[in-house]
Amino acid sequence: MKTMTCIICPRGCSLTVEKEGAEYKVTGQMCKRGKEFAVNELTNPTRSVTTTVRTVFTEFPRLPVKTDGEVPLGKIFDVMKELDCILVKDTVKSGDVIVENISNTGINIVATISMSLMMGVS
Amino acid sequence: MKSSSTYDVIVLGAGPAGLAAGYAASKAGASTLIIEREERAGGILKQCIHDGFGIIRFQQKLTGPEYAERYIRLVEEQAVTVLTSTFVIKVNKKEDGFELQLVNEKSGVFSLKAKALVLANGCRERTSKQVFIHGARPAGVYSAGTAQYFVNIMGYLPCKRCVILGSGDIGLIMARRLTLEGTEVVGVYEAKSTPSGLARNISQCLEDYNIPLHLSHTVTRIIGTDRVEAVEISKVDEAMRPIAGTQQLVECDGLILSVGLIPENEIAEDLGIKLDASTKGPLVDQNFMTSMEGVFSCGNALHVNDLVDYVSESGELAGEFAAAYGRRHSERRLVDIGYSNKDFLYVVPQYIDAASDNKNVVLYFRSRDVRYDAKVAIKCGNDKLHEKKHSVMRPPEMEKLELDLNKLDINGANKLEILMLEG
Ligand SMILES: Cc1cc2nc3c(=O)[nH]c(=O)nc-3n(C[C@H](O)[C@H](O)[C@H](O)COP(=O)(O)OP(=O)(O)OC[C@H]3O[C@@H](n4cnc5c(N)ncnc54)[C@H](O)[C@@H]3O)c2cc1C
Numbered sequence: 144m145k146t147m148t149c150i151i152c153p154r155g156c157s158l159t160v161e162k163e164g165a166e167y168k169v170t171g172q173m174c175k176r177g178k179e180f181a182v183n184e185l186t187n188p189t190r191s192v193t194t195t196v197r198t199v200f201t202e203f204p205r206l207p208v209k210t211d212g213e214v215p216l217g218k219i220f221d222v223m224k225e226l227d228c229i230l231v232k233d234t235v236k237s238g239d240v241i242v243e244n245i246s247n248t249g250i251n252i253v254a255t256i257s258m259s260l261m262m263g264v265s
Numbered sequence: 266m267k268s269s270s271t272y273d274v275i276v277l278g279a280g281p282a283g284l285a286a287g288y289a290a291s292k293a294g295a296s297t298l299i300i301e302r303e304e305r306a307g308g309i310l311k312q313c314i315h316d317g318f319g320i321i322r323f324q325q326k327l328t329g330p331e332y333a334e335r336y337i338r339l340v341e342e343q344a345v346t347v348l349t350s351t352f353v354i355k356v357n358k359k360e361d362g363f364e365l366q367l368v369n370e371k372s373g374v375f376s377l378k379a380k381a382l383v384l385a386n387g388c389r390e391r392t393s394k395q396v397f398i399h400g401a402r403p404a405g406v407y408s409a410g411t412a413q414y415f416v417n418i419m420g421y422l423p424c425k426r427c428v429i430l431g432s433g434d435i436g437l438i439m440a441r442r443l444t445l446e447g448t449e450v451v452g453v454y455e456a457k458s459t460p461s462g463l464a465r466n467i468s469q470c471l472e473d474y475n476i477p478l479h480l481s482h483t484v485t486r487i488i489g490t491d492r493v494e495a496v497e498i499s500k501v502d503e504a505m506r507p508i509a510g511t512q513q514l515v516e517c518d519g520l521i522l523s524v525g526l527i528p529e530n531e532i533a534e535d536l537g538i539k540l541d542a543s544t545k546g547p548l549v550d551q552n553f554m555t556s557m558e559g560v561f562s563c564g565n566a567l568h569v570n571d572l573v574d575y576v577s578e579s580g581e582l583a584g585e586f587a588a589a590y591g592r593r594h595s596e597r598r599l600v601d602i603g604y605s606n607k608d609f610l611y612v613v614p615q616y617i618d619a620a621s622d623n624k625n626v627v628l629y630f631r632s633r634d635v636r637y638d639a640k641v642a643i644k645c646g647n648d649k650l651h652e653k654k655h656s657v658m659r660p661p662e663m664e665k666l667e668l669d670l671n672k673l674d675i676n677g678a679n680k681l682e683i684l685m686l687e688g
């Protein structure tokens with residue numbers, strides 16, 4: 144038996160998971176997404192990653208970015224390491240892809256703000 | 266903009282609350298202006314680069330900057346001007362509204378008039394002055410928000426090995442953020458016996474990275490003259506007093522304080538608006554109007570919300586009601602909402618305006634303690650207006666309920682009561 148907190152939504156239900164043969168029995172979830180989360184946690188836990196990358200712009204030195212899906216929990220530090228080497232030279236928009244297929248996860252890194260909102264005359 | 270310009274609604278602050286208020290006021294037909302002291306709109310969300318915003322409002326998990334951008338775009342579409350890098354010097358109450366004295370680089374000192382004001386100034390962090398710790402204040406002591414600003418906006422890592430005091434959400438988020446950037450987070454220490462932050466943040470920010478959470482512990486001394494070299498940690502008793510003999514030294518070059526947020530209400534105080542001792546925000550009615558006619562409050566200036574979705578919701582409502590204010594002629598008749606401090610940390614709004622046309626009341630409250638299977642009821646004399654069972658209520662999680670006053674005649678009532686009953 145394993146207990147965990149569902150992190151899918153702010154409710155944060157406490158889940159209890161039991162393995163019954165090949166099946167998982169999950170209790171404590173207030174919606175069906177909780178079960179999926181619990182099973183993933185035991186088989187292949189994944190997370191989205193949010194961080195920043197360097198830019199060439201002095202008035203906006205860091206661009207906030209995120210993974211456009213979830214990467215395996217164990218790969219987060221690989222993702223961070225790869226992003227250390229990135230330098231953004233263009234004024235990108237929110238959603239623009241900054242790195243494709245980060246750390247071979249099949250997931251892209253995308254910008255989370257449009258730089259035009261944070262730079263230049265407003 | 267002429268110095269004599271008069272707006273129906275002026276909003277102070279362009280965080281998610283102010284942007285929502287400005288958007289809604291303008292949509293309701295009011296001439297609207299938003300004033301922001303920072304260079305850019307977006308408020309604190311600019312530095313909250315993590316996700317989890319917007320699940321209720323947009324049914325999507327957005328990051329802080331993405332959420333802010335949505336509202337900045339809405340305000341743009343509505344063609345509401347956001348006057349940035351502009352400071353409010355003084356607000357004067359006049360016969361026909363308010364006169365604001367402002368200053369910015371472009372226009373110098375100037376004044377504007379508004380029929381209604383929306384205060385959306387957000388909140389600030391409690392500082393180390395408000396936390397009792399012995400020792401000097403060497404470099405390396407930061408509030409969680411300052412650390413967040415350094416890391417996320419400036420790209421600068423403030424310490425290599427740190428202790429986090431307080432288990433508020435921003436501290437938990439920073440524990441993960443610093444870990445990802447290469448800082449060793451020794452542990453999170455919390456004086457209370459339960460965490461202040463949301464369960465999901467304990468899980469995804471601490472447990473994912475094996476960062477220990479020590480409940481009933483606090484920092485009792487800071488060691489180091491120029492720079493933090495270590496902190497002394499002690500266990501505390503139920504009254505949160507340090508227990509002698511339990512001290513231990515933890516080496517670190519950074520101490521991050523995540524000890525809570527307080528609404529920012531300097532302008533409200535200057536105007537003589539009454540504040541609630543529990544929320545530290547203004548007392549309001551269901552239309553978000555404060556004790557002063559024509560002044561509205563929303564977002565984290567009103568009370569500290571845990572979800573930005575509720576911040577925007579209160580902003581939109583306050584903006585709408587501020588827009589309608591000029592058209593209203595009847596006097597307010599305020600009915601108190603009573604509650605017991607033993608059960609609730611606070612309840613917002615604190616009053617119902619029985620004379621208002623708005624009969625759909627949104628109530629926000631927090632339970633004082635963790636409660637299982639308790640019922641929350643609202644009574645007016647002997648009439649029960651509402652009753653709902655909550656399987657669990659925790660102080661970090663704000664609860665919301667909607668009350669339809671159409672069904673009820675509160676005209677004669679002097680008081681409503683919100684109660685917590687055993688399941
Ligand atoms: C460091 C920190 C981190 C946070 N992290 C999270 C988080 O991760 N998730 C979450 O949901 N909530 C978080 N919060 C709470 C957060 O404040 C709210 O979610 C949300 O941003 C509140 O919106 P707001 O518009 O009320 O306030 P803010 O976003 O704070 O916006 C207020 C705006 O008003 C401006 N202002 C203030 N006074 C004046 C004045 N006199 N004149 C002109 N402009 C003025 C400020 O510059 C600011 O732009 C955090 C708060 C802080 C302080």
Ligand code: SF4
Nearest residue numbers: 149152155156174177
């Ligand atoms: S189980 Fe459903 S309601 Fe509970 S935290 Fe997970 S997603 Fe949210």
